[in-house]
Amino acid sequence: MAVDYVNNRSNLLPGYQLDLYWGDTKCDPGHGLKLLFEALTKLPHKTLIFGASCSQVTEYMAKVSQQYNLLQISYISESPVLSNREIFHNFFRTYPSSSSLDPVIIQLLNRFGWKKIALIYQLQSGFSVRMSKLVERLRSHGISVSTRMSVRFKEDLVTAINLIKESQTRIIFAELFSDKTREVICQAYHLNMTTSKYVWILSGWHNPNWWIKNTTINLSESYCSDSVLSEALDGHFSFNAASSPSITDKTVSGQSSADWLKEFHQYQQKYNTSLFQGAEEFAPFSYDAIIAVALMLNRSINDLAKKNKLLENVTYHDKEALEIMKFHMERVKFNGITGPVAFSKSGDRNAIAVIKRLIDGKDVSIGYYSSEQREMKWNYSIPINWANPGNKTPLDGPKIELVPETVPLFLQIFLCSLSAFGILLTLSFITLNIYYKNEKVIKISSPNVNNVIGFSGIACFVSVILFSIDSHEHRFSEKLAIVHCWSQLWLFCLGFTTAYAALIAKTWRIYKIFNKTKVKYQVIKDKQLYLIIFCMVAFEIFTLFLWTVIDPIKIKEANGTIQLYTLWIGYDDQLFTTMPSTKSNYIDRKKVALAVSSARGFEKDTDLSDNEDKLMHLQYRKTTILKEIQKLQTELETKKGQLEYLKSAKREESNAW
Numbered sequence: 001m002a003v004d005y006v007n008n009r010s011n012l013l014p015g016y017q018l019d020l021y022w023g024d025t026k027c028d029p030g031h032g033l034k035l036l037f038e039a040l041t042k043l044p045h046k047t048l049i050f051g052a053s054c055s056q057v058t059e060y061m062a063k064v065s066q067q068y069n070l071l072q073i074s075y076i077s078e079s080p081v082l083s084n085r086e087i088f089h090n091f092f093r094t095y096p097s098s099s100s101l102d103p104v105i106i107q108l109l110n111r112f113g114w115k116k117i118a119l120i121y122q123l124q125s126g127f128s129v130r131m132s133k134l135v136e137r138l139r140s141h142g143i144s145v146s147t148r149m150s151v152r153f154k155e156d157l158v159t160a161i162n163l164i165k166e167s168q169t170r171i172i173f174a175e176l177f178s179d180k181t182r183e184v185i186c187q188a189y190h191l192n193m194t195t196s197k198y199v200w201i202l203s204g205w206h207n208p209n210w211w212i213k214n215t216t217i218n219l220s221e222s223y224c225s226d227s228v229l230s231e232a233l234d235g236h237f238s239f240n241a242a243s244s245p246s247i248t249d250k251t252v253s254g255q256s257s258a259d260w261l262k263e264f265h266q267y268q269q270k271y272n273t274s275l276f277q278g279a280e281e282f283a284p285f286s287y288d289a290i291i292a293v294a295l296m297l298n299r300s301i302n303d304l305a306k307k308n309k310l311l312e313n314v315t316y317h318d319k320e321a322l323e324i325m326k327f328h329m330e331r332v333k334f335n336g337i338t339g340p341v342a343f344s345k346s347g348d349r350n351a352i353a354v355i356k357r358l359i360d361g362k363d364v365s366i367g368y369y370s371s372e373q374r375e376m377k378w379n380y381s382i383p384i385n386w387a388n389p390g391n392k393t394p395l396d397g398p399k400i401e402l403v404p405e406t407v408p409l410f411l412q413i414f415l416c417s418l419s420a421f422g423i424l425l426t427l428s429f430i431t432l433n434i435y436y437k438n439e440k441v442i443k444i445s446s447p448n449v450n451n452v453i454g455f456s457g458i459a460c461f462v463s464v465i466l467f468s469i470d471s472h473e474h475r476f477s478e479k480l481a482i483v484h485c486w487s488q489l490w491l492f493c494l495g496f497t498t499a500y501a502a503l504i505a506k507t508w509r510i511y512k513i514f515n516k517t518k519v520k521y522q523v524i525k526d527k528q529l530y531l532i533i534f535c536m537v538a539f540e541i542f543t544l545f546l547w548t549v550i551d552p553i554k555i556k557e558a559n560g561t562i563q564l565y566t567l568w569i570g571y572d573d574q575l576f577t578t579m580p581s582t583k584s585n586y587i588d589r590k591k592v593a594l595a596v597s598s599a600r601g602f603e604k605d606t607d608l609s610d611n612e613d614k615l616m617h618l619q620y621r622k623t624t625i626l627k628e629i630q631k632l633q634t635e636l637e638t639k640k641g642q643l644e645y646l647k648s649a650k651r652e653e654s655n656a657w
């Protein structure tokens with residue numbers, strides 16, 4: 001159609017006819033190179049190489065064509081590798097580099113507030129390099145890439161999808177050729193990864209209805225028919241360079257994009273050949289590429305003439321002719337079917353990208369992005385239906401909410417009131433104890449030691465109040481929280497030990513009195529009781545000191561529930577059954593029981609945090625290993641990309657062709 005247009009125009013390449021020698025590269029470098037050699041070795045001499053479609057073929061062909069000092073122009077190859085002028089000196093394209101469309105993904109993620117994405121792509125240099133650049137770009141925009149998987153064989157694909165599922169990322173960008181994309185979607189479907197919780201973003205350059213192939217996909221354990229794929233793909237997003245960004249603007253041929261499309265359909269019917277089927281996405285770019293070639297040749301004729309050269313006589317390896325053509329190609333500028341056509345220094349095209357969504361089997365344009373103006377225009381009149389109750393935008397992963405695990409308020413109030421009551425009661429006992437210290441019953445019970453027990457009990461009550469105060473990071477600084485934790489422990493342990501030591505001392509004295517073997521009345525003074533108390537408290541301080549130094553408290557976030565054991569009250573009668581003083585009216589059994597039970601509860605609490613520790617550690621190890629795998633994969637892909645560059649450069653140097 002484009003060749004006909006050029007050949008029918010009297011003012012474009014007057015006296016010349018454009019001839020196109022073509023063949024199907026089958027998206028395979030081997031086929032592509034064979035066709036290229038056949039074309040180059042047959043007469044007439046070829047003036048320019050047009051194509052290929054798949055970047056992996058184009059890359060090889062462009063390396064060959066430049067050995068012949070020929071210009072090459074592609075109409076759909078999107079690999080960012082082709083933008084490297086140091087490797088591809090004479091290459092142009094009317095389709096933008098895929099990397100120039102990366103902002104589209106960022107705009108889409110930003111629109112829906114997604115901050116995490118998983119990437120999956122087919123293993124080949126163009127896609128690998130594109131993904132490396134995309135990862136950098138996403139990260140610079142605060143979007144994390146949870147997983148980056150490359151696939152080549154069916155086995156890789158199954159593992160890759162499983163790993164993406166494990167990464168718990170619900171937004172997935174996949175760039176693969178259509179056959180592989182079908183397989184990826186099939187596997188995802190069987191893993192429930194195409195439900196409304198997941199969002200798939202795919203390349204938009206596939207043929208319309210690319211998933212319909214009338215064949216069943218057979219993965220290891222998953223089968224998918226076309227109708228299953230249609231169901232799985234409904235609602236996915238895709239984007240590509242817009243083939244007809246404006247349907248009203250007049251183009252260089254005087255047609256609007258709409259007129260052009262009409263004529264294209266007439267061509268399709270006229271030739272009735274399968275070769276035109278589904279070519280709507282590529283055809284406008286191909287058309288504009290031919291127009292660009294015609295304009296470039298038209299302008300080159302005069303400059304060639306100045307060098308005494310005729311276009312038809314230009315032979316291979318003519319560097320001078322090549323420079324003239326390259327000069328004019330770099331300056332081509334016209335309004336094409338695909339919008340304004342001009343080439344950057346790297347031979348690339350700035351284009352307008354279209355974002356589409358598959359709604360009820362039809363691609364609907366929901367926005368346009370201009371890479372030149374870096375501007376996104378959303379078509380908000382298209383409703384975004386997420387197919388979930390309440391039409392909620394899917395999340396990029398499971399929602400993680402940090403819930404501080406604290407003692408519930410009612411329990412806090414209850415505990416504090418109970419402790420305050422205990423403190424008041426103890427204070428009143430201490431007062432009575434001091435006031436009536438000379439009364440006989442009080443006197444024989446060692447009022448000073450009673451006071452020690454009273455104050456120790458108060459320390460335990462205060463520690464309960466401290467336990468119930470929530471010191472998580474939003475309230476206390478880390479240092480203060482640590483001091484808070486230690487003070488609870490020190491207060492409780494010292495209070496308990498002191499009270500217990502005093503009781504033991506008193507019990508021992510009673511035991512001594514009641515079990516006297518000598519006839520003489522035995523006097524045991526308070527000083528001896530203080531010594532027992534001192535020894536036990538000193539041992540406790542020493543133990544606490546060792547604990548504080550050897551295993552200091554660390555603040556960390558943990559999953560799970562805090563269970564409060566310290567309230568359970570029970571008796572530990574063991575001590576009393578072995579001592580005759582159990583029956584003594586002067587021993588406050590309640591207090592002892594509370595203290596012993598609290599200590600037990602504390603042990604249980606410590607066990608619980610040990611388990612949490614292990615769980616946290618395992619979770620941490622899992623995350624670290626996953627991150628390491630991702631890092632290694634990224635490095636591997638980058639290295640593969642570099643290796644391919646180096647291989648191509650080496651081949652070029654050695655002039656193997």
Ligand SMILES: NCCCC(=O)O
Binds near residue numbers: 053054056077126
């Ligand atoms: N024709 C497919 C476009 C993708 C590529 O550049 O290979």
